[in-house]
Amino acid sequence: DAKTTQPTSMDCAEGRAANLPCNHSTISGNEYVYWYRQIHSQGPQYIIHGLKNNETNEMASLIITEDRKSSTLILPHATLRDTAVYYCISTGTASKLTFGTGTRLQVTL
């Protein structure tokens, strides 16, 4: 699995877009980028994943750079309920997901 680097913490005002960066400069061609989040005392929750193309679902958008060495998770309109630890993971197929320490996102009024 490629190593990922994320900022330790970020703040975002409610209603604004939250842009969470992730560096995965050693990613290989068959490794996906996954994003999960974990709200206090709950199990991690899947957000989105992608390989090369940008992806969007009802929760978020994932922007992957052309060289695939970094990505950004975008929560378009952050709410207080989005306060959580966000994990960026890069892994190949049929592999376990290796979590780092993630980014603690604090959404404020």
Place this chain on the structure above:
Amino acid sequence: DTGVSQNPRHKITKRGQNVTFRCDPISEHNRLYWYRQTLGQGPEFLTYFQNEAQLEKSRLLSDRFSAERPKGSFSTLEIQRTEQGDSAMYLCASRRDATGELFFGEGSRLTVL
């Protein structure tokens, strides 16, 4: 509830006792994972099953830890002769295929006194 179910949710035990956790994955998911999480850290991979076969084990899984998935459905994680360092949240997750979404349960919190 069609999600991943874990029992018990909380377990307090004395050092040296054995404990067992159970995980019921989503029914059509053939891949099942166990993770351990301590305060302030991300989940750490312990082991992985595809159907009943245990395909990968972390070095974190000492001889005191054993996991089974006898019929390819539910799984158990047993810790023998518990130590205070085993205190953690034990998370189970399942997925249908190799690259899809990994669904996590709410976890089983172990406290070893």
